[in-house]
Amino acid sequence: MSHAPPPPPTGDPVHAGWHQLMTYQPQVPAPANPTRRPMLRGIVGWSVVAVVFGLAALAMTFVVTTAVGPRAALLALVSSAIALGIVIPLFLWVDRLEAEPPRLLWFAFLWGALISTLGALVLGELGLAFFAGLDADPMVLGAVVIAPVTEEVLKGLGVLLIFLLARREFNGVIDGIVYAGIVAAGFAFVENILYLGTMYVDGGVPGLVAIFVMRCLVSPFAHPMFTICIGLALGLIAHRRRWSSAWIVLLGLAGAIFLHGLWNYSAVVRAEAYLLIFVLVQIPLFVGFLLLLYWARRRESRLLRDILTGYGLNGWYTPAEVAMLADPGERRRARAWARGIGGRRAQQAMRAFQDESGELAMVRKHMVHGGGGTDPHWLEHERRLLKAVSAHRQVFVPRA
Structure with missing residues (x-):
């Protein structure tokens, strides 16, 4: 599996500008509670x-x-x-x-x-x-x-x-x-x-x-x-x-x-009717259940691909990385590839890269659809995830 690092990021996927995201300064946290009450709670x-x-x-x-x-x-x-x-x-x-x-x-x-x-x-x-x-x-x-x-x-x-x-x-x-x-x-x-x-x-x-x-x-x-x-x-x-x-x-x-x-x-119901009702009721319910799980998995894969494509257009991911992250089978093969080129440390970095990318997509979804786009917590969380993604990529794809 060949893997080239993406070019330097050029923009923010929220169309707010890469400069705004990287120059965003988190609010100064309030002083920690000096009493023992938080721990006791x-x-x-x-x-x-x-x-x-x-x-x-x-x-x-x-x-x-x-x-x-x-x-x-x-x-x-x-x-x-x-x-x-x-x-x-x-x-x-x-x-x-x-x-x-x-x-x-x-x-x-x-x-x-x-x-x-x-x-x-x-x-x-x-x-x-x-x-x-x-x-x-x-x-x-x-x-x-x-x-x-x-x-x-x-x-x-x-x-x-x-x-x-x-x-x-x-x-x-x-x-x-x-x-x-x-x-x-x-x-x-x-x-x-x-x-x-x-x-x-x-x-x-x-x-x-x-x-x-x-x-x-x-x-x-x-x-x-x-x-x-x-x-x-x-x-x-x-x-x-x-x-x-x-x-x-x-x-x-x-x-x-x-x-x-x-x-x-x-x-x-009566024993003589059980088999008929089992075929007409229970089997269709189970088939519907399996189809729902399949639909939900496909839906999340599409969501992950669409959101990470937005990040990719701004330099955070290559097209190959987006395709890999949206496919569970490719994710598994990517971890095996990372272990082959860099041992267990690279494999763990790839796993973290995948986990953080999934979390990043959910954060972006919340920011866009849940009204958290201007919430300092979500902005800071997104910024930490983006930095972590870049740091873990350097473990299995070091820049020349």
Whole structure:
């Protein structure tokens, strides 16, 4: 792979002039707080998060082991983890061009696995008690009405919290899909433990294998398929966060609840009709889910290419670099090429170059569409990224 460094930058991609960007002086930061209160606030904040997740973990452990026993719970946990090995890599693959911070991915997973599942159990029981007087089958009522509403609201709340509290890391449709998918994967992980453990207690190993095939192999993406409707809606309004756009989020929530209820209905109907409904409902939903992921990946690649082309026209990137950065396969080959010419140090520099370029595209998108074009924070962030991109390029393509 031949690689020539770009010429010296000549302009700013925002049409404001290269001189303006390079002569931009960040505001003088205010003096640091000399007290220990900022550190204490940070400790208290993270302690509260740890305590909440810890208590939820203890509660769910108690619920599961009480319901099925320690042995069944352990077997179910191991079996359920296999589904994670299918689901999580897919969302990490979708997120490759501009990866999300691990701390937020862990928050998403733990929210789904602990808070959403615990809340769904409590609200599910309350819902069944509330509707106990109705002349309806509790199994159908719980599966088709109560579970879709409570579970999608609770899972969606986790995605909404990331959207509100980590707005600089929630930049569009891909981010919404990834965060929603990880929340849903966490939820499905714990829910599967309960189902697998119960079937092992009731039917032994054959029962465990049967439900494992149905939930972990045939339909491991069921929960992510529903919840990404919410993530998709939040991603669409990531750069126009106004109350007037709230209807989009409510529409996404309604879509998640509808798909969840439709899926559950296909699972609780008469056995002789299950196969027909599986073919007519569940398979089309899964195909639509895969097409959505493909569309989102293509959309982000085009976005990355278009934005970096703007930087390239002003001297920041060569056309070959833009083409490489917009193609995951070429990015992988570029890292191998860098290692071949400069060893591990050059490979790490290429990886950083790719990561920073993806982040740069998201920053530019926010500045153009999110009204941050004159915000000193975003201007300074862009300037740091541009300097870092140039510095890392020098490692694998030193100038003569």
